[in-house]
Structure formats: C-alpha cells, structure tokens
Amino acid sequence: MVEVVGILLILATALFVGYPLLQKSSRRLSFSVNHQAEDLQARKEEIYAAIRDIDFDFRMGKLSQEDHAALREQYKTEAINLMKKLDTLLPAAGKGSRRAKAAGSAPAGRFCAQCGEPAPAGDKFCSACGANLA
C-alpha cells in the first residue's frame, strides 16, 4: 500500500509540474472554446500516457495486479469525464446536420399524425409507419 501512495505522489508531482507548463502555453492564446478543447485533449493524452506508465510498471512487477487495476480504473474514469466535457465543448456536427437534413426533406408543418415523423409534401403515406397522410 505504501508503494501505491508513493506512485500516486510521483504522479501528482508530475501533474503539478506539467500542468503549469500547459497553462503557460495556453495563456498565450485567447480563451476560446477550441482552446479549452485543446487543453482537454492534452490532458487526455497525459492520462493515456499515465495508463501506459502503469501498464509498464505492472509488467515490470512494480505494481500489484490489484493496484494496477485500481489505478487504471481511476484513469479510465477521468478519461471518460474528459471526453464528455469535450463532447459538450465541441460543436455537435452530427446532430446539426441531421436536423438540417430532416428540415430539408419535410416542408414546415407537415408531420404524420400517427407517429410524428416529418412527412414530405408529395407523400400520401408515412414512410415510417405507413399511415395515410391525406
């Protein structure tokens, strides 16, 4: 257990040293959303590097399987949280284009009364559920 605390301390120190460097380079640019995303990307890379490190330590026998699994889980959670943050920061291109496509194929105000799908002007029957649109 003492070993784990030592490793965590080393990691924390590495982050402490590494983070101001990241901050310094980011401060040169304006606080744009893209830049925040870049910071998160950089952080993600760090986490991946840390995971590679613990994998290596595990193979070298410096980490017990239990400690390795616990650390890995911790990093994975952090990586997932970062990816969620990135998702909210970056414009959801997929969502926007899908909405635009739906709007393009269905003139405003015409929807299937049965299932609510957008109904193109010429269609007599709903393409989704087959209900009569007339």
Ligand SMILES: [Zn+2]
């Ligand atoms: Zn329908």
